[in-house]
Amino acid sequence: MSPPTPGTYLARRGFAEIIAEFRVLDPLVYDPVSTALSISVVPKSLGGIIAPVITPVTTTLTSDTSYRVLSVTGEGPAPLAVTFHGPATNPKILVGGVEVGLTGSLAYDEDVTVDGRSRTVTLSDGSSVATRLSRDSRLDRLIVDPGEHEIGFTATDRTGTARVTVEATPTHYHL
Structure with missing residues (x-):
């Protein structure tokens, strides 16, 4: 900013000339409305018992993978936010070759959000739980281009409500 030259028309009127330079840190403008998709866990079908049965008999609980398609609009890469709702053990999603998951169990009243834009992992009360992120999770790649994307979800859940x-x-790009 430079002061007006004394005695000029602008100085008499109280104007000042301002020259500014702006640097854009993020070339994207984020839409205020997100596109959301909810996927429920699918229990694997139960088979039968094959004879002869040998003791001790053990079983494991697993779930099959659920798939849904997410349609993303816009012009640029869209960051994803993934919220896991319990009860579930080792929940994870796979989208475009990128895995995001948690290790351990979520209680029935627990929600964990993995945010690709802010690169945070938080409980619904805002406290950080980044240590619960699985080793294969990649927050820096939690983005998708505009278009259709298949999302796979798997978790172990006895109740079928995860x-x-x-x-x-x-x-959208600007400037």
Whole structure:
């Protein structure tokens, strides 16, 4: 900013000339409305018991993978936010070759959000639980291009009520 030259028309009127330079840190504008998709866990079908049965008899609880398609609008890469809703053990999603998952168990009243834009992992009360992220999770790649994307969800859940919500925030280029 430079002061007006004394005695000029602008100085008499109280104007000042301002020259500014702006640097854009993020070339994207984020849409205020996200696209969301909810996926429930699918229990694997139960088979029968094959004879002869040998003791001790052990079983494991597993779930099959659920698939849904997320449609993302916009012009640029959209960051994803993934919220796992319990009860579930070792929930994870796979989208575009990128895995995001948690290790351990979520209680029935626990929600964990993995946010690809802010690169945070938080409980619903806001406390950080980044240590619960699985080793194969990649927050830096938790983005998708505009278009259709298949999302796979798997978790172990005795009740069949575990679910995940995946939100994509469409982006647009500016300037």
